[in-house]
Amino acid sequence: MIELIAVNKTYTKGEHKIIASNNIHCRINKGEFVAIVGKSGSGKSTLLNLLAGLDTATSGQILFNGADISAFTPNQYAQHRLNNIGIIFQSFNLIFSKTALENVMMPLIFAGIPKAERTKKARAVLTQVGLEQRMQHKANELSGGEAQRVAIARALVNEPEVLLADEPTGNLDSATTEEILDILLSLKAKGKTIIMITHDREIAEKVADRILTIKDGVLSE
Amino acid sequence: MTLTDLIIMARQNLWRTRLRTLLTLIGVIIGIGALIAMVSFGIGLEKNITEKFKSNDLFTSLTISTKAFNFKGGPGNRNKAEKKEATAVPLNDSLISVLQKKPEVAIVYPRINLPVKVVLTKDTAATNSGSLPMAMAQQPPYNELYAGSYFSGDSAREALVSLNFLRSLGYEVRTKEKIAANTEVDSGLRLARADTIIGKEIILLSTSLKSTSPLAMMAGIENVIGEEATTIKIVGILKDEQFSGPSLREEVLLPVGTAKSLPSLGFDRISDLLENKTRGNQYASIYVKTKSMEDLGKIKTYLDAQKINYFAVDDGLSEMKKAFLILDSILGIIGLISLLVAGFGIVNTMLMSILERKREIGIMKAVGGKNRDIRMIFFFEAGFIGFVGAIGGITLGYGLTRIANLIVNKQYIKNADEYVDLFSFPWWLVGGSVLFSILISLLAGLYPAIRASSIHPIEALRQEG
Numbered sequence: 185m186i187e188l189i190a191v192n193k194t195y196t197k198g199e200h201k202i203i204a205s206n207n208i209h210c211r212i213n214k215g216e217f218v219a220i221v222g223k224s225g226s227g228k229s230t231l232l233n234l235l236a237g238l239d240t241a242t243s244g245q246i247l248f249n250g251a252d253i254s255a256f257t258p259n260q261y262a263q264h265r266l267n268n269i270g271i272i273f274q275s276f277n278l279i280f281s282k283t284a285l286e287n288v289m290m291p292l293i294f295a296g297i298p299k300a301e302r303t304k305k306a307r308a309v310l311t312q313v314g315l316e317q318r319m320q321h322k323a324n325e326l327s328g329g330e331a332q333r334v335a336i337a338r339a340l341v342n343e344p345e346v347l348l349a350d351e352p353t354g355n356l357d358s359a360t361t362e363e364i365l366d367i368l369l370s371l372k373a374k375g376k377t378i379i380m381i382t383h384d385r386e387i388a389e390k391v392a393d394r395i396l397t398i399k400d401g402v403l404s405e
Numbered sequence: 406m407t408l409t410d411l412i413i414m415a416r417q418n419l420w421r422t423r424l425r426t427l428l429t430l431i432g433v434i435i436g437i438g439a440l441i442a443m444v445s446f447g448i449g450l451e452k453n454i455t456e457k458f459k460s461n462d463l464f465t466s467l468t469i470s471t472k473a474f475n476f477k478g479g480p481g482n483r484n485k486a487e488k489k490e491a492t493a494v495p496l497n498d499s500l501i502s503v504l505q506k507k508p509e510v511a512i513v514y515p516r517i518n519l520p521v522k523v524v525l526t527k528d529t530a531a532t533n534s535g536s537l538p539m540a541m542a543q544q545p546p547y548n549e550l551y552a553g554s555y556f557s558g559d560s561a562r563e564a565l566v567s568l569n570f571l572r573s574l575g576y577e578v579r580t581k582e583k584i585a586a587n588t589e590v591d592s593g594l595r596l597a598r599a600d601t602i603i604g605k606e607i608i609l610l611s612t613s614l615k616s617t618s619p620l621a622m623m624a625g626i627e628n629v630i631g632e633e634a635t636t637i638k639i640v641g642i643l644k645d646e647q648f649s650g651p652s653l654r655e656e657v658l659l660p661v662g663t664a665k666s667l668p669s670l671g672f673d674r675i676s677d678l679l680e681n682k683t684r685g686n687q688y689a690s691i692y693v694k695t696k697s698m699e700d701l702g703k704i705k706t707y708l709d710a711q712k713i714n715y716f717a718v719d720d721g722l723s724e725m726k727k728a729f730l731i732l733d734s735i736l737g738i739i740g741l742i743s744l745l746v747a748g749f750g751i752v753n754t755m756l757m758s759i760l761e762r763k764r765e766i767g768i769m770k771a772v773g774g775k776n777r778d779i780r781m782i783f784f785f786e787a788g789f790i791g792f793v794g795a796i797g798g799i800t801l802g803y804g805l806t807r808i809a810n811l812i813v814n815k816q817y818i819k820n821a822d823e824y825v826d827l828f829s830f831p832w833w834l835v836g837g838s839v840l841f842s843i844l845i846s847l848l849a850g851l852y853p854a855i856r857a858s859s860i861h862p863i864e865a866l867r868q869e870g
Contacts, residue, residue, distance in 0.1 A: 233863055236771070238770075238771060238862045238863050238866075239863055258775075258776055259775045259776060259777070262770060262773055262774060262775040262776070263773070263775070265771065265772065265773045266772075266773025267773075271771055271772070273771075273866070277764075277767075277768045277771065277866060278768070279765050279768060281417075281421055290768075290769065290772050290774075291772040291773045293406055293410050293414075294406060294769070294772065294773045294774045294775070294778055295773065296406065296407060298407075299409075299410075338772060342773070
């Protein structure tokens with residue numbers, strides 16, 4: 185489903201070159217739950233950004249369902265995210281001035297879905313993550329766990345094939361972490377491909393089918 | 406994204422920062438208000454003047470004269486005018502009868518203009534008398550007199566006098582209703598009811614030529630020029646008019662037959678008298694009224710071919726329109742400057758908004774928003790400010806002009822019978838202001854929108870929420 189072939193990402197800061205991804209080769213199959221584990225600064229978030237099309241590789245190929253996405257334009261990446269990828273961030277990245285429902289409807293607005301249909305879809309997915317009572321609450325009125333569930337709902341609302349989760353439990357207490365992991369597992373059970381970035385190997389072992397380790401930009405099994 | 410989504414999003418985003426939006430809006434409102442008030446004043450002025458001209462049929466009439474008129478000035482035109490005067494044909498009854506036969510001509514009559522002294526009881530005033538035929542009874546401004554009626558016939562010993570002339574005789578004439586309303590009278594004037602003036606007799610003292618012999622001239626001027634009295638009855642009073650039709654500045658109007666029979670000098674210049682060139686049956690000028698504006702053009706072509714000098718108001722109209730265009734442009738530019746200042750306010754507001762919403766832009770991009778979507782969101786916000794600002798500006802401009810109208814009408818146009826609207830709001834000015842405001846706002850929003858859409862999503866997501 186997703187294949188990375190000799191992917192490199194180098195940042196230049198003044199005269200210094202930082203290698204964030206170093207000759208990465210990897211294949212992720214449909215329906216797989218893969219955890220990428222690494223310490224802070226190891227290049228795991230860079231890898232997630234490359235997979236999401238939020239950043240572009242310096243060299244190498246990223247294949248999605250056989251199609252090379254590494255040479256996409258920013259608009260093609262946006263369309264790719266809209267159709268195929270759902271992203272869950274550590275810091276939730278919700279728009280605080282909007283309600284939970286409005287945040288979830290955001291991708292559907294960009295997809296041009298009519299208001300009635302997008303409201304129906306957003307309500308259904310918020311119910312799925314257990315937030316039917318909090319739909320009309322502003323994002324800044326929600327607890328950490330609730331906010332992350334809204335973020336999951338937003339990632340799911342366009343029915344993408346792949347979910348990219350960047351430290352989804354990083355800002356949560358242990359009880360809430362369990363709830364979020366349960367949701368991710370239930371999504372895996374429904375056939376979603378999930379790639380989760382974490383620094384916590386214990387969490388990775390609890391939920392992932394496969395664990396990849398990243399260190400100094402080098403990815404290994 | 407649909408249009409409705411963009412409008413709703415723009416409204417929500419602007420409402421979030423309502424104080425800043427309001428301050429930016431005030432700038433646009435003042436800009437549009439100033440623009441619309443200035444331009445509406447220019448248009449109103451032009452409309453008032455041209456309508457006044459039209460209502461007095463000045464665009465369907467001309468005056469034939471022995472003298473050439475030089476409208477544009479300048480030495481070249483003056484020479485042309487002098488050349489034209491040399492070729493002028495005699496203005497007499499035979500020319501009048503030729504013109505009368507033309508299908509384009511509705512009314513034609515000689516304008517007999519005489520300097521006269523007028524005596525009303527014990528008061529005397531000097532003025533010019535003019536002439537009018539019965540055919541002019543239905544023409545403005547003679548169809549709506551201030552009081553009384555038109556002449557009973559072309560040879561009746563009757564006169565129409567102007568309110569202004571009655572003032573020079575010492576009378577402030579008012580209708581019964583106006584006297585009842587106790588309106589103010591300028592100091593030094595006697596208030597008189599119009600119906601007491603109608604029917605009064607006046608004595609017209611006109612100057613006549615006793616003799617043209619050189620012996621009489623040598624014996625003294627009193628042997629050459631004498632003064633003759635004619636008694637005339639006032640039958641009507643003319644309104645105060647800024648543009649009073651063909652008999653401009655003629656304050657005592659007589660039936661054309663009566664005017665012809667008044668004793669007069671019969672020459673225009675002393676040199677004519679010395680050369681024994683009295684006018685005979687020639688007139689100084691002839692008034693021609695055509696059936697339509699197109700007919701006026703045909704008559705002008707005919708007169709040009711005959712080398713007959715004439716003056717038509719519409720000759721001056723194109724010059725007047727140019728002057729109005731310049732005035733409108735100056736007024737418009739003043740308003741435009743205010744709007745441009747407001748435009749910079751919009752740029753500032755939008756750039757501030759981008760800084761504050763950088764993370765939001767990153768989120769929108771992360772969930773599938775394209776650069777075009779982000780551009781449109783900011784573009785619509787700018788356009789929304791322009792639209793609401795235009796509505797507010799039009800309301801402000803309209804309100805201010807109404808107040809200005811009220812003050813001007815109350816303070817400065819006390820004696821006018823009608824309410825004068827100094828401003829004009831044609832549909833194109835209102836519609837154009839809305840479009841122009843939106844256009845300026847969109848231009849102001851262009852750079853911020855492009856800047857917002859070009860923000861890298863990762864950089865945007867790094868901003869603290």
